Amino acid sequence: MSQPEVTIIFNPRAGGNKQRFLSEILQHAGVKVELLQTTHPGHARELARKVRAHKRLFVAGGDGSLNEALNGLLDAQIDGHEVPPLGIVPLGTANVLAVEVGLNLRAKAIADYINNPGMVWVRPGVVNGRAFFLMVGMGADADTVDNVSLRLKRLIGKGAYVLEGLRSIFFPRHRDFEVCIGRENYRASGVIVTHAKHYGGAFVISDDASLTSNQLDVLLMPGNGIWALARYGLALTLNRLHKQSDVSLVRTERLTIKSHCGPAPLQIDGENAGKLPCEISLSPYPVRLMVPQDYDGLNKVTDADLA
Numbered sequence: 001m002s003q004p005e006v007t008i009i010f011n012p013r014a015g016g017n018k019q020r021f022l023s024e025i026l027q028h029a030g031v032k033v034e035l036l037q038t039t040h041p042g043h044a045r046e047l048a049r050k051v052r053a054h055k056r057l058f059v060a061g062g063d064g065s066l067n068e069a070l071n072g073l074l075d076a077q078i079d080g081h082e083v084p085p086l087g088i089v090p091l092g093t094a095n096v097l098a099v100e101v102g103l104n105l106r107a108k109a110i111a112d113y114i115n116n117p118g119m120v121w122v123r124p125g126v127v128n129g130r131a132f133f134l135m136v137g138m139g140a141d142a143d144t145v146d147n148v149s150l151r152l153k154r155l156i157g158k159g160a161y162v163l164e165g166l167r168s169i170f171f172p173r174h175r176d177f178e179v180c181i182g183r184e185n186y187r188a189s190g191v192i193v194t195h196a197k198h199y200g201g202a203f204v205i206s207d208d209a210s211l212t213s214n215q216l217d218v219l220l221m222p223g224n225g226i227w228a229l230a231r232y233g234l235a236l237t238l239n240r241l242h243k244q245s246d247v248s249l250v251r252t253e254r255l256t257i258k259s260h261c262g263p264a265p266l267q268i269d270g271e272n273a274g275k276l277p278c279e280i281s282l283s284p285y286p287v288r289l290m291v292p293q294d295y296d297g298l299n300k301v302t303d304a305d306l307a
């Protein structure tokens, strides 16, 4: 009997358990699938590491599970293995990567994508040894992720981030970061280092960032205090954060950041990821990301790549 060519790593805790939605998608797709269910945090990384290159690997979960699987694929490459392309079955709370690549979130559309994906090469970002697809943040957004209540997230989904975000604005912590890019040094109270055009799924934070670019866009926000943070928050919702006169945008492949205000948290793709200082760069190990056929990115995977 032939082995399934599609492997799905399923996080039953993502988005408050969407097993029924996953079944609906698989019914539409009509494809034979090897389903691997995670049993604990970090499991998606262990599972992804073992999936071999001839398969197509999808992660049925949110951005946290995708991040774990991405790190599993990089572990495998470091061990000298070829890795499968990675795709998204968006079952999470925010599904920021799915929105970034323009994946339609209806079951039938996801099934079509599973059966017939496009592919692009992505060099993931790496921060302190951990890979990421989308972005790293520090300042009010990392404080928000650090403090958001898991229980509230299960209860009201994305709204939990909005509430905690408002708390970070109206009860701001003093933040002072030193960002070193090449020979330049910058000071900022908030920094977003992004490979993605969108923030939180909906909002544009860079016109030129792209998952397939060989550079990261660095947004530097110098203002501290309620009024500056409220202005940045409002500008974000109007897709104008990167256009604020005091916000700088620098493109680079490598940077370091340290804190001058004590231990400050980092967020990676919306998950808490330890504290500063950090070194951020692009990974030398590219991965193939499965995207909708009409995804408008550079670096499409060609037949020559697969030969």
Ligand SMILES: Nc1ncnc2c1ncn2[C@@H]1O[C@H](COP(=O)(O)OP(=O)(O)OP(=O)(O)O)[C@@H](O)[C@H]1O
Residues within 6 Å of the ligand: 011, 012, 013, 014, 015, 016, 038, 039, 040, 041, 042, 043, 061, 062, 063, 064, 065, 066, 068, 091, 092, 093, 094, 095, 096, 270, 271
């Ligand atoms: N079986 C499990 N039990 C408990 N936690 C798990 C299990 N499997 C994975 N996890 C953890 O669940 C966390 C949240 O998963 P994920 O990010 O995929 O969903 P989400 O938070 O709902 O979505 P999003 O990140 O898109 O908002 C991850 O950090 C992962 O480590």
